[in-house]
Amino acid sequence: MTLSTSQASADPPAAETRAFSLADARLPIAVTGAVVLAIVLVYTVGGRDPGLVTQSIVTGLLLGGVYALVSVGLTLIFGVLGIVNFAQGSMLTLAMFLVYVMGHSFGIPVYVATVVAIPIMFGFGWLVQLLLLNKLTISGNENGPLLITLGLSLLIVNVLLMVFGGRPLSVPGTVDGSFTVLGALVSYERLIAFGGALLVALLLTLALRKTSLGLAIRAVSSNSQGAALVGVNVGRIYALTFAIGSACVAVAGGLVAPFISLTPSVGEQFTILAFVIVVLGGLGSVVGATVGGLVIGLVQTVGALYLPGTGSLILVFAVFVLVLFFRPQGMFGAKQ
Amino acid sequence: MTDMVDKQVHSAADRDDPRLKDRSRSRAYLALLVVAVVLALLPLGMSDRVETIAVRTLIFAIMAVAWNLMSGYGGLFSFGHAAFFGIGAYTDAYLVVDHSVSPWIAMIVGALLAAAAGGAIAFLCLRYRLAGAYFALATFAFAMMFLLVVQNLEILHKTEGFNLPILPTYSWKMMQFAQGSRNYYWIPLGILVVALAGTIAFVGSRAGQYAQAIRDDEVAAASLGINALRYRLVTVALSCGLTAVAGAYYTQYYFFVGPDQGFGSGVSIEAMIPAVIGGIGTVWGPVIGALVVGPLAEGITSILRNPPQVLSFLQGLTGLDVAVYAVLLIVIVLFMPKGIYGTLRDRWRK
Numbered sequence: 001m002t003l004s005t006s007q008a009s010a011d012p013p014a015a016e017t018r019a020f021s022l023a024d025a026r027l028p029i030a031v032t033g034a035v036v037l038a039i040v041l042v043y044t045v046g047g048r049d050p051g052l053v054t055q056s057i058v059t060g061l062l063l064g065g066v067y068a069l070v071s072v073g074l075t076l077i078f079g080v081l082g083i084v085n086f087a088q089g090s091m092l093t094l095a096m097f098l099v100y101v102m103g104h105s106f107g108i109p110v111y112v113a114t115v116v117a118i119p120i121m122f123g124f125g126w127l128v129q130l131l132l133l134n135k136l137t138i139s140g141n142e143n144g145p146l147l148i149t150l151g152l153s154l155l156i157v158n159v160l161l162m163v164f165g166g167r168p169l170s171v172p173g174t175v176d177g178s179f180t181v182l183g184a185l186v187s188y189e190r191l192i193a194f195g196g197a198l199l200v201a202l203l204l205t206l207a208l209r210k211t212s213l214g215l216a217i218r219a220v221s222s223n224s225q226g227a228a229l230v231g232v233n234v235g236r237i238y239a240l241t242f243a244i245g246s247a248c249v250a251v252a253g254g255l256v257a258p259f260i261s262l263t264p265s266v267g268e269q270f271t272i273l274a275f276v277i278v279v280l281g282g283l284g285s286v287v288g289a290t291v292g293g294l295v296i297g298l299v300q301t302v303g304a305l306y307l308p309g310t311g312s313l314i315l316v317f318a319v320f321v322l323v324l325f326f327r328p329q330g331m332f333g334a335k336q
Numbered sequence: 337m338t339d340m341v342d343k344q345v346h347s348a349a350d351r352d353d354p355r356l357k358d359r360s361r362s363r364a365y366l367a368l369l370v371v372a373v374v375l376a377l378l379p380l381g382m383s384d385r386v387e388t389i390a391v392r393t394l395i396f397a398i399m400a401v402a403w404n405l406m407s408g409y410g411g412l413f414s415f416g417h418a419a420f421f422g423i424g425a426y427t428d429a430y431l432v433v434d435h436s437v438s439p440w441i442a443m444i445v446g447a448l449l450a451a452a453a454g455g456a457i458a459f460l461c462l463r464y465r466l467a468g469a470y471f472a473l474a475t476f477a478f479a480m481m482f483l484l485v486v487q488n489l490e491i492l493h494k495t496e497g498f499n500l501p502i503l504p505t506y507s508w509k510m511m512q513f514a515q516g517s518r519n520y521y522w523i524p525l526g527i528l529v530v531a532l533a534g535t536i537a538f539v540g541s542r543a544g545q546y547a548q549a550i551r552d553d554e555v556a557a558a559s560l561g562i563n564a565l566r567y568r569l570v571t572v573a574l575s576c577g578l579t580a581v582a583g584a585y586y587t588q589y590y591f592f593v594g595p596d597q598g599f600g601s602g603v604s605i606e607a608m609i610p611a612v613i614g615g616i617g618t619v620w621g622p623v624i625g626a627l628v629v630g631p632l633a634e635g636i637t638s639i640l641r642n643p644p645q646v647l648s649f650l651q652g653l654t655g656l657d658v659a660v661y662a663v664l665l666i667v668i669v670l671f672m673p674k675g676i677y678g679t680l681r682d683r684w685r686k
Contacts, residue, residue: 084469132666142468143413147612147669150415150605154662161655264655268601272480275473311488317481324474325464 031331035295039302048305051183056301058184064297065194066256070270071277071289072201073248079284080221080241081129081137083145087153089271091246094156095121095253096262097164100171109174111192114254118247125246128152129239137238153271160264173258193255200251201290204244208286217241221284276320282330291331295319364536364619371623372529379518385638387521391589393630394524398582399603400610400622401531406575407608408617409544410568411551412458415472416479417579417607419457420450422598424580426486428587429498432510439511443584447577454576455569462565476604483599497594500587511588524585528623531578535619538574547571548617579607609661613668615675624677628664633657 042053074088095117102113129137132152136144178187208214219227220237228234260266277296281288296316303312323330379387399421407413427446431437437445461474486492506513513519538544546567549557558564587593596602606629614625636657672679 082469084473132670135670141673143472144669144673146413146415146469146472147608148666150608151662151665151669154605154658155666158655158659158662162653162659166654272477275477279473307488309488310484314481314484314488317477317484320477321474321481324466324470324477325460328464328466328470 031291031295035298039298042302042305046305052305053302054182055184056305057298058181058186059190060298060301061294062186062190062194062297063301064294065197066252066293067270067273067277067297068290068293069193069197069200069248069252069255071274071281071293072197072204072286073245073252074274075278075281075284075286075289076204076248077242077245078278080217081133081145081238082142083133083137083149083242084275085242085245086146086149086271087128087156088245088249088274089267089269090153090156091121091124091267092249092253092256092270093160093262093264093267094124095250096171096257096260096266097160097264098250099254099257100169100262103171110171110254110258111174114251114257117250117254121250121253122243122247125243126239128246129242130235133242134235134238138235157264157268164264166263168261168263170261171257187259189258193252193259196251196255197293198290200248201286204248205286213240273316276316278330279320279328280323280330282332285330285332288330288332361536361540365533368529368532368536372525375525376522379521382521384516387516387518389631389634389638391521391524392634393626394521394528395582395586395589396606396610396630397623397626398524398528398531398585399579399607400614400626401528401535402575402578402582403607404611404616404618404622405535405538405578406454406572408611408621409539409551410547410571410575412568412572413468413472414475414575414604415608416475416477416604417576418599418601418603419475419479419482420454420576420579421583421586421603421607422479422482422486422595423450423453424583425587425593425598426492426498426583427580428584429500429593430492432500432587433498438509439584439588440509443581446580446584450580450583451573451577455573458569458572459565462568476601479599479601479604483595483601486595486599495595497592497597498587500591502591520589524582524589527581527585532619532623534574534578539619543567543570609665611675613661613664613675615678615681618675618677618681621675621677625675628676629661632661632664636660 039053039057042048043050046053070088070092074085077083077085077088098117098120099110099113102108102116103110108116132148133145136148173189175188175192178185180186208218216227216232216237217240219230219232220234220241224234227237273296277292278289280295281290281292296319299315299319300312303315306312307315379390382390399417402420403414403417424443424446427449428439428442431442431445432439457475457478461471466474487495492498503510503512506517508519511523539548546557546562547570549560550562550564550567554564583593583598586597590597610625610629611622612625613628614623615621634657640653640656668675674682
């Protein structure tokens with residue numbers, strides 16, 4: 001699995017220097033082809049029960065949708081602000097706890113709570129960018145924001161630990177049950193999370209391409225000084241982008257909450273995975289983050305058929321390292 | 337930026353001037369000597385509990401000094417120093433437990449391994465021109481990967497880690513002494529002093545000056561004929577080797593190392609935060625940062641474990657220690673980007 005994926009990412013750069021636009025379209029196809037090929041190989045010569053393989057592919061895709069949702073926020077923030085947001089995972093945890101508190105103390109059902117959490121996290125992200133990051137981002141300091149988001153992440157996790165303790169909590173779901181597809185079990189909650197992820201990615205892509213705000217965000221992303229010259233308020237766009245990235249996390253947190261056991265450190269694994277996905281998809285690319293999320297979800301669950309426990313995560317990191325070295329701009333990223 | 341380059345040029349010129357050449361450096365060595373003597377005499381009046389905090393602080397300080405070499409002077413921001421700390425800690429544990437090698441030798445072997453690993457990682461990253469945030473991410477991912485690999489390796493006891501055997505006799509050779517022995521404090525202090533003397537020597541040396549020139553402007557440095565890759569790798573290897581020494585001593589002092597104590601992301605953060613708080617790219621910054629963070633973290637932890645009457649509401653509030661230094665980190669980066677020592681030094685010079 002890893003090998004074939006890496007082959008796909010290792011191969012094109014040579015051609016890509018010559019025919020950039022061609023490689024642009026070719027690479028995603030190559031990646032998709034490699035993934036399909038790997039899956040076929042697992043079925044035919046993998047030596048695992050086909051039912052089990054189908055189940056892990058379905059689980060992997062559904063899981064990948066959630067990864068994609070967290071990564072979309074991260075990639076947007078990176079693309080526009082040039083900041084690697086180390087607090088992305090802990091903001092996800094914060095959103096989950098918001099949903100938990102709303103459900104636990106006020107009896108608000110989880111999906112309604114998610115809708116309420118979106119503006120709250122949006123405001124949180126706005127404030128973080130405005131108060132903590134804007135000065136450093138605008139002055140072009142690269143390491144400062146990295147350290148601030150790291151500090152923020154530690155702060156969120158440990159304050160949650162102080163308030164809620166380390167024992168796992170659970171958020172009651174509202175839609176129980178599941179159905180079977182091709183012999184694989186699919187729970188409604190996971191399907192809703194998957195659908196929500198795709199919807200957000202779609203809305204975000206549309207907003208970036210079609211609205212004037214999206215135009216301003218893209219302008220700042222490609223050249224902040226130029227954007228400022230034509231009258232874009234760069235500081236405001238920065239704050240807005242970080243806020244949108246946080247809102248994505250709020251959606252993800254709410255959708256994941258029903259089927260995850262909630263601890264203050266639950267988001268950490270998402271931070272790391274989201275980095276991997278963002279690098280795989282190409283920094284700043286919403287489509288890349290979505291595809292990357294699905295790929296990593298598959299790598300993790302199908303890999304788990306062969307490497308139990310945390311072993312499948314090693315595969316995920318192997319993909320990451322290979323992409324980093326052979327194609328640092330990722331699948332859908334612009335050439336550096 | 338130009339300001340920094342100016343300063344760099346100045347200090348380089350200063351060093352070439354025979355009248356100034358030895359003074360600044362020998363003043364630094366003298367200060368180090370005084371600090372070393374004062375710190376060496378401290379444990380005479382220490383309780384065992386305070387000594388534990390002091391040793392933890394010294395380990396923090398060694399890690400921070402090491403991190404600062406690579407990230408402060410070399411300009412390569414590492415978010416994954418746990419990888420090298422873990423290599424040191426596990427090499428020591430493996431050699432001492434399974435092969436009864438002297439910890440001193442294990443420490444050196446670990447340092448060499450970590451230097452090689454760090455050099456290889458940095459070489460791969462730099463060859464593909466991964467800089468800035470990308471480099472930080474790559475180091476972070478490598479540390480994470482090492483953690484996962486160790487957790488899945490039978491030979492390294494998977495998630496259980498190593499317990500060091502308690503030997504029947506005390507000896508310097510096996511680095512084991514009576515419980516509460518002051519040697520447990522003096523050994524890391526000695527390592528720290530050597531590390532600081534090494535930093536002072538490195539900063540003044542040709543290699544150190546080159547490393548700083550490359551940090552400030554790689555293109556300009558390369559155009560003067562400096563082999564940027566080579567001097568960057570030298571800096572990285574020094575930093576990683578020293579971090580491994582800290583890791584090896586960790587294993588020796590606590591008689592235990594597991595995957596999270598060696599390779600956990602918390603370790604990378606512990607290497608980074610004291611240096612940032614004290615002052616990146618200064619000799620004394622990491623030490624001062626460790627003196628702030630170490631006692632703070634350990635002090636809060638011990639208060640939480642056993643709170644006095646007035647603070648009884650704090651009982652069991654785990655997380656407060658990290659939360660406090662997270663706030664400290666944010667405040668320092670926002671308002672004192674040069675750290676405590678860097679800011680004070682600038683004010684003093686004015």
